Amino acid sequence: SDVAARAGAVIDSMKSMEGPLLPILHGIQEEFGYVPQDALPLIAEALNLSRAEVHGVMTFYHDYRDHPTGRHVLKLCRAEACQSMGGDLLADRVKQLLGIDFHQTTLDGSVTLEPVFCLGLCACAPAAMLDGELHGRLSNESISELVAEARR
Ligand code: FES
Known part of the structure; x- marks a missing residue:
C-alpha cells in the first residue's frame, strides 16, 4: 500500500541509527501528519520489537498523533x-x-x-x-x- 511504501522508506532511512524508534516515529509523523496504525507493525518488525512496545512508546510521549489533524x-x-x-x-x-x-x-x-x-x-x-x-x-x-x- 501507499502507507507501507512511504512508511517503509522512512524506516529504512533511520533504522540503523542509534535509538531509532523516536526518530522513526517523528519521521513518520512528518510524512503523514500523524502515525498511521498500519505503520506500527512495520516499525516493530524493522526494529525487532513487539507491536505493543511500539504502541507503548508512542502513547507515552504525547508528541505523536494517531489520527490525522484538521486543516x-x-x-x-x-x-x-x-x-x-x-x-x-x-x-x-x-x-x-x-x-x-x-x-x-x-x-x-x-x-x-x-x-x-x-x-x-x-x-x-x-x-x-x-x-x-x-x-x-x-x-x-x-x-x-x-x-x-x-x-x-
Ligand atoms: Fe505559556 Fe511559557 S508558560 S508560554
Whole structure:
C-alpha cells in the first residue's frame, strides 16, 4: 500500500541509527501528519520489537498523533505562566467555541486542539500557536478571532 511504501522508506532511512524508534516515529509523523496504525507493525518488525512496545512508546510521549489533524492546529499553552494569566478560562472558552476537548478535531475537520507545555512566550502569557504562528497576551476577544480565523 501507499502507507507501507512511504512508511517503509522512512524506516529504512533511520533504522540503523542509534535509538531509532523516536526518530522513526517523528519521521513518520512528518510524512503523514500523524502515525498511521498500519505503520506500527512495520516499525516493530524493522526494529525487532513487539507491536505493543511500539504502541507503548508512542502513547507515552504525547508528541505523536494517531489520527490525522484538521486543516489547522491550535495549540494552547497549559504551563504555569499561562495558567496564572487566565489560561484555564481561555481553554474553556476555546473548547466551548469549537465544541471539542483537547486532542480532538472539529467535525468539519477545520481545527485540531492540542495542549502544549510552554511556547517560550511566558512574558506574553497567555499564549497559543495557530499553525506554527505564535500569539501572545490573548484575551477573550483575540482568542475568539483566532478561532474564527481557523474555522474559515
Ligand atoms: Fe505559556 Fe511559557 S508558560 S508560554
